[in-house]
Amino acid sequence: DTAVSQTPKYLVTQMGNDKSIKCEQNLGHDTMYWYKQDSKKFLKIMFSYNNKELIINETVPNRFSPKSPDKAHLNLHINSLELGDSAVYFCASSQGPGRPRSTEAFFGQGTRLTVV
Amino acid sequence: KNEVEQSPQNLTAQEGEFITINCSYSVGISALHWLQQHPGGGIVSLFMLSSGKKKHGRLIATINIQEKHSSLHITASHPRDSAVYICAVQTGTASKLTFGTGTRLQVTL
Numbered sequence: 075d076t077a078v079s080q081t082p083k084y085l086v087t088q089m090g091n092d093k094s095i096k097c098e099q100n101l102g103h104d105t106m107y108w109y110k111q112d113s114k115k116f117l118k119i120m121f122s123y124n125n126k127e128l129i130i131n132e133t134v135p136n137r138f139s140p141k142s143p144d145k146a147h148l149n150l151h152i153n154s155l156e157l158g159d160s161a162v163y164f165c166a167s168s169q170g171p172g173r174p175r176s177t178e179a180f181f182g183q184g185t186r187l188t189v190v
Numbered sequence: 191k192n193e194v195e196q197s198p199q200n201l202t203a204q205e206g207e208f209i210t211i212n213c214s215y216s217v218g219i220s221a222l223h224w225l226q227q228h229p230g231g232g233i234v235s236l237f238m239l240s241s242g243k244k245k246h247g248r249l250i251a252t253i254n255i256q257e258k259h260s261s262l263h264i265t266a267s268h269p270r271d272s273a274v275y276i277c278a279v280q281t282g283t284a285s286k287l288t289f290g291t292g293t294r295l296q297v298t299l
Contacts, residue, residue, distance in 0.1 A: 115227075115274060117289040130286050164233060179223070179287065181233035 077101050080165045080182035087155055088190055095150045095185045097165030104170030105129075106148035107179065108140060111162040123148050124170050152187075160189045193217050196277050196290035203297050209264040211293045213277030216258065220280050223287065224251050224262050227274040236262070236275075267297045 078099045087093050099106060107130075108120040121140045122130035128140070137153045152159060165182040194215045203209050213222070224236040237244050237251040239260075244251050248267075253260040264271055277290040 115292055117276065117278075119286055119288075122286065162231065166233075178235055178238045179225075180235065181225075184231045184233070186231075 076183075078165055078167055078180050078182040080163075080185050082185060083183060084186050084188075086188045086190065089155055089157060091155050092151070092153045093155060093187070094152070095163055095165075095187070097148050097150070097182055099146055099165075099167040099180070101167055101180060103167040103180070104145055105168045106142065106145070107166040107168075108148065108150050109164040109166060111164060111184070113161070117164070121148075121150075155187075155189045157189050160187055162186050192291065193288050194277055194279055194290040196275075196293050198293060199291065200294045201296070203267050203295070205268055205297055205299050207267050207297075209267050209271075209295065209297075211262045211275050211277075211295070213260045213262070213290055214258060215260075215277075215279045217279065217281055217288075219255075219258075220282070222253055222260050223278040223280065224260075225276040225278060227276060227292070229273065233276075264295075267295075269297045269299060271295060272297050 080097045105124045107122045109117050110120055111117045119132055120134050123142045125145050126142045139151045142148045162184045164184045166179040168179045197212045221238055221240045223238050225233050226236050227233045239253050248265045250263040274292040274294050276292045278287040280287055
């Protein structure tokens, strides 16, 4: 069973479109994250949710909106896609604050988004 | 300047060699992580440490909090170790990770 699963794995879309990436974890973790990896392979955090509550929101355009319907899911919606949004987006989860291995992160396989 | 610096950026080694990847950081941290990104893109957590040393198989991670430095060692390297190794530091209480730029390791026969 895949611990953290993202869909789709590849996404090619035109500028201006709205798209979503889904993420689900079956580890019983409280905290989930979205990271962006740019063309230079540099990873940067975008958002973090703990028990469906937003706890980290880095400087990300408000075209990006995370949604957490429950603590096992954290989806990423992107409106009005731009060329610069092309990147690999990784979802991850960890146990969460107050737990023994609170920040050990388990990553999804990534979603390669290409905006044309 | 990135808060987390890794060296070298690229490393080529022959099978069997002992490999060291270094990570230096400039902020106070609560933990440091070493991650491995496979050529296919998947990311795996190797170690999470806040002091001392940890060992898992042929991999050893050390951290010196006073010097703000960590090293990842690979003994008896093998071509399957070829990957990008990423250092990340945890700061604050909100589980935020700040990443280094990664070290691309290629192990040849």
